Amino acid sequence: MKAFIKKILSHKILIASIVIFFIILFFNLSKVFYSCLSLYFFIGELISGKDCINFVDFFLEYWVATIYLIFFIVFFLIMILKKDTSNNKRSFIFTKRIKEEYKNNKYFRFSLLAIYTIISIGFLAPFISPHDPYKINSISVTKYLPPLSKVKYISFNEYLFDGYSYENNNDLSIKYKSKIQPKLNTFYYDSLKVVNDKIIFYQGSRIKEYSARDLNLETAQVNSTIFVLGTDSYGRDILSRIIYGTRVSLGIAFIASIVSLFLGVLLGLISGYYNRLIDSFIMRITDVFLAFPVIFLLLIIVAFWGNSFIYLAIFIGITTWMDIARLTRTQVITVKKEMYVTSLIALGFKPSRILYKHILPNIITPIIVNIIFRIGTIILMESALSFMGLGINEPIPSWGSIINNGKDNLLNAWWVSLFPGITISSIVLLFNYIGDCMRKIIKVR
Amino acid sequence: MFKYFLKRIFFAFFIVLGIATLTFIITRLAPGDPSMMYLSPEINHEIAKQIRENYGLNESLHIQYLKWLGVIPPFEGIVQGNFGYSFLYHRPVKDVIIDVLPNTLFLTSTALIINFLLGFLLGIYSAYNVNKKSDKIISSISIALYSMPEFWISLLLIIMFSLLLGWFPSSQIHSTNYEDYSFFGKAFDYLKHLFLPILVLGVFSSATTIQYMRGGILDILQKDFILFARMKGLSEKEIFFRHVLRNSLNPIFTLIGLYFPFLLGSSVIVEYVFALPGIGRITIDSIFARDYPIIITTTIISAFLVIIGNLISDILIILNDPRQRKNFR
Numbered sequence: 001m002k003a004f005i006k007k008i009l010s011h012k013i014l015i016a017s018i019v020i021f022f023i024i025l026f027f028n029l030s031k032v033f034y035s036c037l038s039l040y041f042f043i044g045e046l047i048s049g050k051d052c053i054n055f056v057d058f059f060l061e062y063w064v065a066t067i068y069l070i071f072f073i074v075f076f077l078i079m080i081l082k083k084d085t086s087n088n089k090r091s092f093i094f095t096k097r098i099k100e101e102y103k104n105n106k107y108f109r110f111s112l113l114a115i116y117t118i119i120s121i122g123f124l125a126p127f128i129s130p131h132d133p134y135k136i137n138s139i140s141v142t143k144y145l146p147p148l149s150k151v152k153y154i155s156f157n158e159y160l161f162d163g164y165s166y167e168n169n170n171d172l173s174i175k176y177k178s179k180i181q182p183k184l185n186t187f188y189y190d191s192l193k194v195v196n197d198k199i200i201f202y203q204g205s206r207i208k209e210y211s212a213r214d215l216n217l218e219t220a221q222v223n224s225t226i227f228v229l230g231t232d233s234y235g236r237d238i239l240s241r242i243i244y245g246t247r248v249s250l251g252i253a254f255i256a257s258i259v260s261l262f263l264g265v266l267l268g269l270i271s272g273y274y275n276r277l278i279d280s281f282i283m284r285i286t287d288v289f290l291a292f293p294v295i296f297l298l299l300i301i302v303a304f305w306g307n308s309f310i311y312l313a314i315f316i317g318i319t320t321w322m323d324i325a326r327l328t329r330t331q332v333i334t335v336k337k338e339m340y341v342t343s344l345i346a347l348g349f350k351p352s353r354i355l356y357k358h359i360l361p362n363i364i365t366p367i368i369v370n371i372i373f374r375i376g377t378i379i380l381m382e383s384a385l386s387f388m389g390l391g392i393n394e395p396i397p398s399w400g401s402i403i404n405n406g407k408d409n410l411l412n413a414w415w416v417s418l419f420p421g422i423t424i425s426s427i428v429l430l431f432n433y434i435g436d437c438m439r440k441i442i443k444v445r
Numbered sequence: 446m447f448k449y450f451l452k453r454i455f456f457a458f459f460i461v462l463g464i465a466t467l468t469f470i471i472t473r474l475a476p477g478d479p480s481m482m483y484l485s486p487e488i489n490h491e492i493a494k495q496i497r498e499n500y501g502l503n504e505s506l507h508i509q510y511l512k513w514l515g516v517i518p519p520f521e522g523i524v525q526g527n528f529g530y531s532f533l534y535h536r537p538v539k540d541v542i543i544d545v546l547p548n549t550l551f552l553t554s555t556a557l558i559i560n561f562l563l564g565f566l567l568g569i570y571s572a573y574n575v576n577k578k579s580d581k582i583i584s585s586i587s588i589a590l591y592s593m594p595e596f597w598i599s600l601l602l603i604i605m606f607s608l609l610l611g612w613f614p615s616s617q618i619h620s621t622n623y624e625d626y627s628f629f630g631k632a633f634d635y636l637k638h639l640f641l642p643i644l645v646l647g648v649f650s651s652a653t654t655i656q657y658m659r660g661g662i663l664d665i666l667q668k669d670f671i672l673f674a675r676m677k678g679l680s681e682k683e684i685f686f687r688h689v690l691r692n693s694l695n696p697i698f699t700l701i702g703l704y705f706p707f708l709l710g711s712s713v714i715v716e717y718v719f720a721l722p723g724i725g726r727i728t729i730d731s732i733f734a735r736d737y738p739i740i741i742t743t744t745i746i747s748a749f750l751v752i753i754g755n756l757i758s759d760i761l762i763i764l765n766d767p768r769q770r771k772n773f774r
Binding site for chain 2: 284285287288290291292293294295296297299300301303304305376380383384387388400403406407410411414417418421424425426428429432433
């Protein structure tokens, strides 16, 4: 028993993340429950062939967050409880070296953990973010609030006409929507006065009057909230927008690097393996792409062909594959001279099989390391695009577009551009450091 | 070797043609055209048609392509040196470009020089003080700067130096009373406006140069011939200038070729933030306005600069290291 507890306690990080995940689960229990329920009904309706597109728009992020949360809790529990078999397992030399580095280098450990935390924050954004990143509410009070400013607000449940209730609604999507995000009329104010049957809000220079009959007075809740990193020109919370922006920025970076990895490796393998004609053709194409400044090409493509999430990722991938193709090509050319490839060719194996099964595993490590560096560059590129207004459309937040929002009022509202910039720089720094460590790990061999 | 360069220049033309064609395809196949800029959807279709006819956008794409190249009548294409007429500025593209090209060239070349000066000095310094405190400080600062987005650094510099301290202007390339200054006053004004952009492009991109220089020198310092030179009793200064420097320069010269596209790309962003009239700025404006002739011309120019950069770096490598000649055949 003692040994068992000791063994469990040796997984400090796993335990810490499980505890944190449980805390998040505990505070969002109803959200998790209703998103599970809505997912169940969504699948049911999908199977029975009903039109249920209105489900996806709102619930997708909640489903992803819930699945991420539950999957990782279960996964980590299994990891802790399973028997320790890592010693007698044969493992890839590269992973072994990474494990060694992980044990010895505390900065490497820290940056891996930080990246893991940031990815988790991105996935769990709807559970973690303190405010709604899209909601524009009572601008005259909430506009350009400095960090750590406290604002009073009063919120009413939305008025229900004739006993009409979301509870009894037949449309399941609306029912669960109201469960996850209760319909609230929220008013931020500086001070408040009740005269006869009127409520008067003093909001900065503005005065708003409401008749008491329009508001659901029984459900009134007076409270105050803190905007930790301040608000932008529309009164949206910067911290929430940064948290939500993680998904856009990192998501685009990962998908784009996978696209560019795929394209680069494919073209590099082909041009390295085959004879002169194909090789020189592909290399000339690479030269054409390399002669463009990447941001030029990207700007043109994105401006002309659209800027949705998936388009952006694919376009960034299409414009950044050249280095990887060149790297792969040189690697293939060196490996091709080795005995085993010659003998495979002599044995009459198909080129696709030789390339995929025998050459690729031998050359993939430096390419992976290159890709890790690339992620940092792609994050920078995406943020530059969003900064110039060509990234993902407003109001969906991305780090670059938050900085762009703060650009108009630099001196008086420095916090709007400062914090997303710090986020971008630190995450790129983390990726670069990890890439650097990986490069050292390869070089040791 | 001469033959090699001839071949390179020959291929360079094809690359430029390829880039122009690629840009043509990307821009023209996309939905929408410049006539949308001036018209709201309610306006008569006849007018939209008229505008398209004026710009020659009503013909089919392959004919437009050949006309733009200038190989079919009326023989007014890029082959004849005619880059077309800008929809946005209502001037010939050539004039628009000639107005702004010097700014971008000055910006990028000065930035390149500063970048390499800093890279040389700090790289050499940190290589000779390897693993000391100063080396570590230089490395960590340069890696941190390398990770920051340029536009954000530009914004921070604007906050610091133009809004708070008021030392440098935050945008534009001339002051409003530029015409009143004497010659030196004009030059000073120009430099003052370009100081922050050059700082961003030059200093903040020198991180890579510093690391390459440092790594190159450290590699060379471990070689046997350096040990031998020390054994002979040469002074450190002599060893450095005779043996270390020339050997470690090759990767740096390769970097020059890579820096041209990088600096041009960064200058797009910097020109956007500082509102400087340059190639990048007019490219962005014309991208938003769908001004095809300008977009294609600027991409051709940038490709041209990139190719020239690569040629320069090759020539520098050969001049520096005659052993490399066998690679350039």
